[in-house]
Amino acid sequence: MGDAESPQSELEQLRRAMETRPVIDQAHGVLMARYRCPPPTAWSVLVAVSQHTNTKLHKVAAALVESTQGKPLPESLSRALRAALDQPVQGG
Template identity: 40%
Template structure:
């Protein structure tokens, strides 16, 4: 037995319109999520830049070493770079830190500063004197 189904005359138009609305809805939701993500990233970037500036003042260094120092601290504290940067800014502004963050930040900052100064001393040291070659046959 062969069955035939009749579709309404404008079924394709309605189906296409419904699909387009769903696609626009998905695209709009995707774009909203992307915008929210970019806003969070930009806010995190601002606090990172502020903390880099503070480190550059406290440990006289350039931007690259200051950012590397913050990255080292974030790795040692097992925290994100924006979180560590926000903690540095908060400490600078006199806000109390949690005991865990205070301990981790103090330890990580001390370690990172030692490494920064060691690298700085290595760059500033004069190259080793080469043998003059006099007195050799």
């Protein structure tokens, strides 16, 4: 039982996922359109930026979406984005 999460905790995680999913999907689309990359690459870029900046995925996504409205992308995210886009495509 030690590894099992409580139903309340699991429910809270599902609620959070439902709240953050739309902005993540929007950011995914922004990357595909702006950088003309396929869906798996756009997803890998989002994850890489999140991991390399130690920023929650939904916060990276929100910043990318806001950048389409003229708000500048924070420099740390911008650097990580450039680095992730410069990486060769992994897997297949």
